[in-house]
Amino acid sequence: MKPYSAACDRNQEPILEVLKEFITSEDKKLLEVGSGTGQHAVFLAPHFKHLEWYTSDVPENHAGIKEWLDEAKIRNIKGPFTFEVGKDEFPKNEFDIVFTANTFHIMSWKECKTLMKSLGQRLTEGAQVFIYGPFKYQGEFTSQSNAEFDVSLKTRNPLSGIRAFEDVVNAMTKNGFSLTKDVEMPANNRILIFMRIDYIK
Numbered sequence: 001m002k003p004y005s006a007a008c009d010r011n012q013e014p015i016l017e018v019l020k021e022f023i024t025s026e027d028k029k030l031l032e033v034g035s036g037t038g039q040h041a042v043f044l045a046p047h048f049k050h051l052e053w054y055t056s057d058v059p060e061n062h063a064g065i066k067e068w069l070d071e072a073k074i075r076n077i078k079g080p081f082t083f084e085v086g087k088d089e090f091p092k093n094e095f096d097i098v099f100t101a102n103t104f105h106i107m108s109w110k111e112c113k114t115l116m117k118s119l120g121q122r123l124t125e126g127a128q129v130f131i132y133g134p135f136k137y138q139g140e141f142t143s144q145s146n147a148e149f150d151v152s153l154k155t156r157n158p159l160s161g162i163r164a165f166e167d168v169v170n171a172m173t174k175n176g177f178s179l180t181k182d183v184e185m186p187a188n189n190r191i192l193i194f195m196r197i198d199y200i201k
């Protein structure tokens with residue numbers, strides 16, 4: 001049976017509204033890191049027909065993503081490609097956009113930093129990064145449910161956990177990005193939007 005995420009059904013429309021505001025007609029290639037079921041790609045990609053939407057995830061999730069993609073038959077979706085942060089090289093291509101949803105609290109902080117370093121090395125000036133998910137601010141969770149979620153994440157994997165907004169912004173800044181906007185989203189989530197501000201080879 002096709003994998004299914006109810007959360008994707010709930011958050012895809014609000015995510016679309018934000019992406020529409022920031023993705024331009026000049027953007028050509030988008031990499032999605034941690035595509036999960038593939039639902040975000042299937043819902044979002046048809047709204048950006050000028051873009052090639054590259055799905056990626058660890059190999060174990062590819063069969064599920066393929067089921068969604070085979071059924072939806074959306075022309076501008078590619079993949080799924082294998083990209084496990086911390087193990088695989090950043091996919092070879094020139095991406096204008098990187099989108100990742102609900103991955104930072106799953107990956108270890110070391111993997112998050114590896115990803116942000118790769119983004120700095122591989123994205124060129126003007127490229128944008130969208131990081132969707134829950135974050136902490138000044139050491140505080142934004143809701144009781146996020147505090148409880150953090151405990152459950154750490155019970156499953158001690159290296160997982162809701163990340164600090166300030167740590168993500170600092171790491172992205174160190175890697176050549178500037179925070180464009182921090183958008184409040186439903187259910188105590190955010191989208192952090194960054195732009196690559198220079199390119200050092």
Ligand SMILES: C[S@@+](CC[C@H](N)C(=O)[O-])C[C@H]1O[C@@H](n2cnc3c(N)ncnc32)[C@H](O)[C@@H]1O
Nearest residue numbers: 005034035036058083084085101102103106107
């Ligand atoms: C909670 S799911 C989110 C999936 C989807 N983006 C969504 O919002 O429904 C976390 C995803 O991160 C992926 N993931 C975990 N560790 C990863 C890593 N080191 N590199 C790339 N993806 C990873 C998982 O395989 C999974 O698809």
